[in-house]
Amino acid sequence: MSNTLILIRHxxxxxxxxxxxxxxxxxxxxxxGKKEAIKSALLLKEAEIVPSxxxxxxxxxxxxxxxxxxxxxxxxxxxxxxxxxLNERHYGALQGLNKAETAAExxxxxxxxxxxxxxxxxxxxxxxxxxxxxxxxxYSDLPLDDLPVAECLKDTVERFMPYWFDSIKPDVESGxxxxxxxxxxxxRALVKYLExxxxxxxxxxxxxxNKGPL
Numbered sequence: 001m002s003n004t005l006i007l008i009r010h011x012x013x014x015x016x017x018x019x020x021x022x023x024x025x026x027x028x029x030x031x032x033g034k035k036e037a038i039k040s041a042l043l044l045k046e047a048e049i050v051p052s053x054x055x056x057x058x059x060x061x062x063x064x065x066x067x068x069x070x071x072x073x074x075x076x077x078x079x080x081x082x083x084x085x086l087n088e089r090h091y092g093a094l095q096g097l098n099k100a101e102t103a104a105e106x107x108x109x110x111x112x113x114x115x116x117x118x119x120x121x122x123x124x125x126x127x128x129x130x131x132x133x134x135x136x137x138x139y140s141d142l143p144l145d146d147l148p149v150a151e152c153l154k155d156t157v158e159r160f161m162p163y164w165f166d167s168i169k170p171d172v173e174s175g176x177x178x179x180x181x182x183x184x185x186x187x188r189a190l191v192k193y194l195e196x197x198x199x200x201x202x203x204x205x206x207x208x209x210n211k212g213p214l
Contacts, residue, residue, distance in 0.1 A: 003172065003176070003177070004049055004177045004178075005177075005180070006044065006049060006051060006177065006179040006180065007180050007182075007190065007191070008040050008065065008069070008179065008180070008181045008182075009181075009183060009184050009187055010029070010033065010037075010061045010062040010065040010181060010182070010183060011029050011030070011032070011033025011034055011036035011037045011040075011061070011068075012029070012032050012036060013027045013028065013029055013030055013033055013061045014027050014028050014029070014030045016030065016033070017030045017032070018098070019098055019099045019100060020097065020099065021091045021094040021096065021097050021099060021102070022088065023088055023089060023090045023091035023092075023094075023095045024059070024087055024088065024090050024091075024095065024133055024136075024148075025096060025131070026058075026059050026060055026061075026136070026138070027060075027061060028060065029060075029061050029065065033061070033065070034064075034068060036065075037064075037068035037069055037072075038068060038072055040065075040069055041068070041070075041071075041072030041073050044069070044073060045072075045073065049177055050073065050075060051070075051073075051075065051078060051177045051179035052079075052171075052177045052178065053080075053081075053171050053176055053178050053179070054066055054070070054079070054080040054081070054178075054179040054180075054181065055080070055082075055083060055086060055167075055168055055178070055180045055181075055182075056081075056082055056181045056182060057082065057083065057084065057086035057087045057181075057182050057183060057186065058082055058083070058084045058086075058138045058139075059087055059088065059183070062086070062181050062182055062183060063082065063181075065181050066080070066179070069179075069181065081167070083163055083167070084138070084139065084142065085159055085160055085163035085186075086163070086180070086182045086186050087182075087183065087186060088182075088183035088184065088185055089151045089152075089153065089156045089183070089185035089186070090148040090149070090150060090151040090155075092121060092122040092123050092124050092125050092148075092149055092151070093122060093123040093124060093129070093131075094114065094122045095125075095131055096131065099111070116203045116204075117152060117203065118153050118154050118202060119152050119154045119199070120152055121150040121152040121155060122150050122152075123150060124149040125149040126149075127149075132147070133147045133148070134147055153185060153188065153189065153202060153203055154199070156186060156188075156189045157189040157192060159189075160186050160189040160190060161189065164190060164193070168180065188202060188203075
């Protein structure tokens with residue numbers, strides 16, 4: 001099978017298990033997340049799909065998921081591109097906070113708006129907050145204006161889609177199998193475009209089914 005776009009969310013991370021807002025914080029995969037990555041590889045084997053190119057984010061939970069998948073597929077020396085544009089949505093000042101405790105403090109309705117609104121971001125990080133991406137070596141080469149301090153899904157779409165058109169879509173259209181291992185919201189941004197999903201529907205739980213070759 002050729003000309004296939006494969007979208008895989010990273011396996012469960014250690015902060016997913018602890019119910020903590022993660023965003024751009026670079027946390028490890030949980031053991032259960034590693035098993036999920038292996039399961040993803042087995043599904044690709046069953047479908048007889050072998051990736052020709054791979055794209056992933058700057059975050060190690062996505063990169064490690066990709067590595068596990070490729071090892072299970074016995075695919076080595078694959079052309080792989082890492083891009084910050086594929087990062088998870090930035091949760092601003094919520095990053096590092098427990099979701100249940102945050103809901104207890106601010107109210108479930110407010111936290112639901114921050115999590116599920118298409119165009120309302122959570123509280124922003126201040127410039128001197130140590131959680132600001134400017135203090136992270138991964139982003140030392142990026143202009144300060146490019147670094148988010150909080151994002152809603154709309155912001156994630158606007159960050160991701162130019163990269164899709166410039167860097168990923170040409171490989172898909174070349175007739176190759178392109179694998180993207182990224183995050184729930186960055187993948188949601190792409191699926192919104194591919195499936196022509198409305199702004200309101202885009203913030204609902206993401207379900208990706210096998211659509212066949214693109």
